[in-house]
Amino acid sequence: MSSETNTGRIQPDEERRKNNNNLKILGFNLLALVIYTVLCKLANNISTLVIEAFLVGLQVLVCLIVAAAQRDLVWLLSAFMVLAIGFSTCIYGGVF
Incomplete structure (x- = not known):
């Protein structure tokens, strides 16, 4: 195979590996x-609710x-998912 046909293209195995890493x-x-x-x-x-909120914030910050x-x-998608799910569990936990 010539090097011209492979430049700029991701091989199927590499793409699959990248998708697995993302997941x-x-x-x-x-x-x-x-x-x-x-x-x-x-x-x-109530103290564990505060601890949970702190941990969610810390995980979002790290992401x-x-x-x-x-x-x-x-990683940005992970941050938003953790923020949305974590915030909703904190609100749900705070109701009761």
């Missing part, structure tokens, strides 16, 4: 969110910093 990043961020949310909900008092450092949109 792993999203999955690990959501898994971390689920773990500390469940642990905070088990205690079920935004990594997104800026690596210039990777999947």
